[in-house]
Structure formats: structure tokens, C-alpha cells
Amino acid sequence: METITFNPPLYKQRHQLVFELVEKYKARKVADLGCAECTLLSRLKFCNCVEVLVGVDTDLELLKEKMYRVSPLPCDYLQPRTSMLTVSLYHGSATVKDSRMLDCDFVSCIELSLNIGNKFGYKVEFTGVGKGPLGTEQLGFCTQVSIFLRQLSEAPRIETKHSKQLYKLVYEVVYPSLKDKKIQQDIVLNEVIYAAECVRRQIINTRYDDEGQGAENWNQNERGSAQIDDSKREKTFKPKDSKRLEVCKIDGKLHIPLINLFSMPKVQQLSGSFQRLEEILQVTDRVVLSRCGAFLLYPADDDRNED
Template identity: 75%
Template sequence: METVSFNPPLYKQRYQLVFELVEKYKARKVADLGCAECMLLSRLKFCNCIEDLIGVDTDLELLKEKMYRLSPLPCEYLQPRASMLTVRLYHGSATVKDCRMLDCDFVSCIELIEHLDISELERFPEVVFGYMNPTVVVITTPNADFNPLLPGIMRFRHWDHKFEWSRAEFQAWSLNIGNKFGYKVEFTGVGKGPVGTEHLGFCTQVSIFLRQLSKAPQTEAKNSKMLYKLVYEVVYPSLKDKKIQQDIVLNEVIYAAECMRRQIVNSHYDDEGQGAENWNQNERGSEQTEDGKLEKIFRPKDSKRLNVCKIDGKLHIPLINLFSMPKVQQLSGSLQRLEEILQATDRVVLSACGTSLLYPADDDRNED
């Protein structure tokens, strides 16, 4: 028999399905029960809609070993998220009630239920659907009908599996839960077999539960306990953090000011017959300062901006010019907010009236 292979690998297909569902339903608080090596969580953290991401598993040592997969990357400090994201890992069981799980929007249980014994499996629906009662629940489990296509399997696919259900068994179990707790159930799967084996279904079978009723009142919450042990918690850099937002805005402002300085330096070379094509995009001229000197000014082609002038070795860049930069405008939100950010830092200097940024104009600023 031809060996069955999957491309992409089966676990990646499962994770991609969950990722797409989270984005489809714009879930804000997502929990992965039985998160194991945190692979799915490390994928889900890139969903921009998620603000709280939770992993729960019974294997404490595995959580401690793999939790650093969820640490922010260096690039995530350079380009913070627009929204907040907090990631937490808990040592606990999907069959135990913990009040911190009450307001989850989306719960995934990927290849989990087949590891539960009979008593745990009986408690599982009440905890997840009755107590947590999220908007969406996704459960995946091996499809026993597909097992004949997998060579070397004697009984189950993994030594720790307590059972593996056929499609009929899994669907009957899922529909019973849906009817009891008010969920509509959709069935799908990942991992197609070879041509001619379509009657066996997917290698992994999937139930998608969609809550049909309004969220049940959480009367138990007042008496619920925090039975899970917090193993890891990290807050990702976000533009919602004022300090981070200020730093990013300042970086963009300084970058924009440096671009303007370089344009003016190029304009000086133009006067000497060098690189005239850079200057032709803008108007140029001169103004007389209070001490009688003529200083070169730079008038951006955009008529909405004001003049940038050079006085005593400093560029006077109107804040309205900086605010007109798309990235600066997006990050600061308003000209008033931009002014507040620039006034609150010593990284830049403003004019006495506070309407212009003073920036070194010389090509070699170390000689200023």
C-alpha cells in the first residue's frame, strides 16, 4: 500500500484551520486547551484581533520548557501591535473549572479529547460548553475510519490515546453536546487521503461549535476558584502603551526630519551644479533674518505644508509638515497629540513657540 503523506504536514493544516476561524470570528480572548508545546499559540499570536491568548495543559514541565516560544521577537518591539496582547500559560486541566476562563470568545481543543479517560470525557462538555460557554469551540480528533490507510497502526495512532472514534461516533457525540448546550455544529476535516479513498473522510476530523443562544449568565463566577497555576505571562509591545507609542512617533519624526535635512543638503549641491534632479521637485528661495543674513529656505512642493527654513545652523521644521507624513499622522492621531509627545521628551528640541522642530542642518552634525 502506498504510504500516505500530507503537504503541508497535518499539524500545520490543523493550526491553519484554527487561525482562519479565529480571524473569521474576530475572537478577542482565545484559549487553547491542551496546548502542549505551544505551537498553535505561537501561530495565533499573529492574529491581530486577539487581545488575550491563553494556553492550558496538564504537563507542567513541558509548559516550562516551551513557554519561551511565546516571548516577543525583537521585530515586535520595533513594530509594535496596534492592539494589546497578553499571553498566559496555565498548568491545569480542561475538565476543571477556573473562573479566569469564563469570558473566552474562542476555545480550541486540538487532538485533546482522545487523551481523556472516561470520567474526564464526561466532565469535559460541562466545563467547556456549560461553564466557559464561549462563542466558538473547535475540536479535532483522529478519524478511526482513516486508520487503515496509515501503515504500522495496530490499534491507536498514539500510545496515550484512550480511544479513537469513527466519523459516526464523533458526530453523534458532537451533536449531543450541541443540542444540550445550544450550539450549532459544523463538521469538516484536514488531511485528504489518496484518490479513491474519499469515502473514508479526512485523516483528522473536526467539529466547529457555534453558540446559538446569548451567553448564559455566569452565576457560578462569584463562587469559582482560580484552580489553574499561572506558569508564564507576557504583555506584548503595543501602540496602546503610551510610552511605546511615544518612542515610535519620535523615531518617525526624527527620520522625517533627517529626510528633509538631506533634501536641503542636496539643494546646496544643486547650486554647485550637482544632482539638480533632486531639487527640481521643490521650490527654493531665501529669506532675510533679523541680523540681516540671507538664509536658504526649503518650500515643499505640497502646498499644504509650510516653509522649512535654516537659521543659525538649525532647520526650523513646522510640526504641520511632520504631521502630514502618513506614518506620523497614523501613529499620533492628531496634531495636538504630536505636539504633546514632542514637548514631553528631551530627544528633540522645539522652537520657543512650540510650533516647529529644531533640527541640525549641517551635513556633518558632529561639528555643530
């Protein structure tokens, strides 16, 4: 008998279908009943719409062994999510009611069979994954899928007064997010300092490459306008575009306009608003601002002698 193989494997096709459905319905709280090795959960944590991810399984030892799969990675701290994400793993059974499951927007039950339908206010759709080879179309999908869409106008009222928390919490983690002001502040500061260093290197390299004539040709991608006291100006690095701001060197410090930094896409995305960027820079000791607060003062650190 010929062995039939599926590409991609069936379990990946099932997981991909769940992932697509979660994104389609913009589910905020998602539960996986019978999460087993947490493979599906580790995939669902990349859905941007998900803010709460819950896994339930009867195998306590398996949960403890595989819970690392839903733990944050180093990249999650370097590039935090824009929204909150809490992942919880519970030891329990899908047949037992737990009040913490009542407000789920999406529930996945792979490899489980549930007897629910129109009686409880759900619209049922049928599909599947894993089409067989040519000539077996009449057999249908290898994995049949039932999608239950709750009809709010027809669903019976859920009583929560006597609901209990019967599942045992095994593991819970909150992912780093830009919603956390401390995390947002650290990430924005890192990006601002990196941007300032790029400006410094660009100025130095251009000046020396052009043998002192590159300052007037220096170009950067920021826009805006500002006034600087000419009597205090030691050296000005003037962009080609007259609409862009000037970066000045005064007493060994580069005066970089904050509006220049904010116009950089990454800084703008992370800070959210120019006002928020100002707030972050004003309350930290990692950078220094000018007295007027409009410029970031960054060391020029140029060891070469100037003419």
C-alpha cells in the same frame, strides 16, 4: 502499503483552520486547551483581533521548556502592536473548571474530545482538514473538526459565584503596544527623528548635486501652510508644490513644520492625531521645538562652507 503524506503537514492545516476561525469571529480572548509545545499559540499571537491568549496543558515541564515560543521578539519592540496582547500559560487540565476561562470568546481543543452540544446551548458544525488522495473521498477528512458556536439566547446561565482559580500560572507576558503611552511616545519620537534626518540629507544632497541651485527644486511629500518672518530667514528650501510647506534654515537649524512630519504616513499612523503628536513632542527633551511650537528645530550639521 503506500505511505500517504500531506502537504502542508496535517498539524499546520489544523492550526491554519483555527487561525482563520479566530479571525472570522474576531475573537478577543482565545484559549488553547492542551497547548503542548505552544506551536498554535505562537501562530495565534499574530491575529490582530486577539488581546488575551491563554494556553493550558497538563505537562508542566513541557510548558516551561516551550514557553519561549510565546515570548516577544525584538521586532515586537521595534514595531509594537496597535492593540494590547497578554499571553498566559497555565498548568492544568481541560477537565477542571477555572474561573479565568469563563469569558473566552474562542476555545481550541486540538487532539481533545469534548462531549458538549445542543444540550448546553451550542450550535454544532462539522468540517475537517487533510483530504486523502484520489479514490479515498468516501473516507472523509483525516482530521475531523467540530465547531461549537454558542447561542447566547439559548445558553444556560454560568454561575461564577463559586468558581475557583485552580490552574497554576507558569508564564505570563504583556506585549509592547501603542496603547501604552510611554511606548507610543518612544516609537513616535524615533520615527520623527528619522524623518527629520531624511529631510536634512535630502536638502544637503540636492543643494550640492545641483551646485547650489537645487534648493528651489527640492521636493518633499508633505502638505500644509505656514508663515515665517522674512527678516529672520537665513535660507529657505522651497518645494515645487505651492501647497506644501517650506523648510527654513535659521542659525544653523532646520525649521521643519510639524504638519510636514505629521503628513508622513508612518508618523501619522503611530501618533494617531496631530494633537497627540504635538503632545509627545512638547514633553520630551529628545527634540527641540520653536517658541511657537509649530516647527521642529533640527541641526543642519553641514560641514561644507556655504558661498
